[in-house]
Amino acid sequence: MSLQRVCILGSTGSIGENTLDVIARHPERFQVVALSAASRVEALAAQCRRWRPAYAVMPGAVQAEALRAALVDLPGTEVLSGEDALARIAALPEVDTVMAAIVGAAGLAPCLAAARAGKRLLLANKEALVVGGALFMRAVAEGGATLLPIDSEHSAVFQCLPQDRAHWDAHIDHIVLTASGGPFRQRDPATLSEVTPEQAVAHPNWVMGRKISVDSATMMNKALEVIEARWLFGLSPERIRVLIHPQSIVHSMVVCRDGQVLAQLGTPDMRGPIAYGLAWPERVACGAPALDLSRAAALSFEPVDAARFPGLQLAWDTLAGAEGSTAVLNAANEVAVAAFLDRRIRFDQIHAVNAGTLDSCAPAAGETDSLDGLLALDGRARAAAARHIARLRG
């Protein structure tokens, strides 16, 4: 067992904090080399005091200056800022493992840098694959990176598959991603227009950041995860299915060619998938309470109600559409969720913004071939989504 030197992109978030919690349990295995955040200066400063990383990144100049001031007595930590700083720490020669835990498309550039530098890349940042799937997977192959899923469903599928990826296609008939159904699974759909941000982020099973929590409530999270699975496991979209499982104990399933079903179960605690990714192919203690099925509530499953969750179908629609459509969907959704959290649109209008943006913003030929092209497409889609929101607000 050799020491893994780790960079955590988005270390102040829910996945970032859980990653540090797992690392703290295994000081002989992991060393923190670089940390990053975007706005929470005090939280990143506190992490730097605890972990003494060689580098800390705040992309914004103002936040970076505040962090430098907070760490003036910590000369061992160099504070970096600017457009390329995240990509720089993701590709450092003294980093072995990158935990990609930034939320949204902002994580794509550093993920590509880590992939091209051949890192062990632990991917929580699903939006990076939704935006840049083909480019991302090419970068992984060309850079010789080891891509390991952190998203609980994809970690579950990965744990049910043989280690040798060459056997995956022969092994899998299809996969079933489980979905909790979020806080509004049983709410009268006629009242969804009234729900508040506080109600939407109150996930029944998982403690997560605000954006992904709203995505769970609309089931856009599962739409993003279908697209994520398409790239991670090289599956055509019709081989990816979704089933509601309100208890979030069965994290996902693989239905094999012989009809046998493999599933991974655990308590809903992200330290499980994070520890699996950090230690793979070994397993280490993670701090999550062990699953005790003799005390668990009954496990239940139900089909998705497409009328209640219209956003889910957009996964298959965009995967069947022009290349780049998934990037448009992601951008629209990021803008719509931010507007909902700011109380500028209603919860049920998130889907209207996503569907409307897909209708009005078409990817141009070749735009998905490069990071610059994808960022241009992302920017156009965000502008189109903002126009939809302005129209909705009348």
Ligand SMILES: NC(=O)C1=CN([C@@H]2O[C@H](COP(=O)(O)OP(=O)(O)OC[C@H]3O[C@@H](n4cnc5c(N)ncnc54)[C@H](OP(=O)(O)O)[C@@H]3O)[C@@H](O)[C@H]2O)C=CC1
């Ligand atoms: N939370 C969970 O349990 C799960 C999360 N995921 C995925 O993992 C990712 C992270 O989720 P989560 O931890 O919940 O999110 P959080 O919002 O809790 O944390 C996001 C992190 O990214 C940083 N960040 C935000 N915006 C930017 C930006 N523009 N540039 C650079 N850094 C930025 C934040 O910094 P700051 O704190 O300063 O704002 C923070 O460190 C998401 O893609 C999510 O879908 C997947 C499965 C489960």
Ligand SMILES: CC(=O)[C@@H](O)[C@H](O)COP(=O)(O)O
């Ligand atoms: C923990 C995790 O992986 C989340 O993506 C979770 O799956 C969200 O729950 P939903 O099933 O409600 O989207």
Ligand SMILES: [Mn+2]
């Ligand atoms: Mn998930």
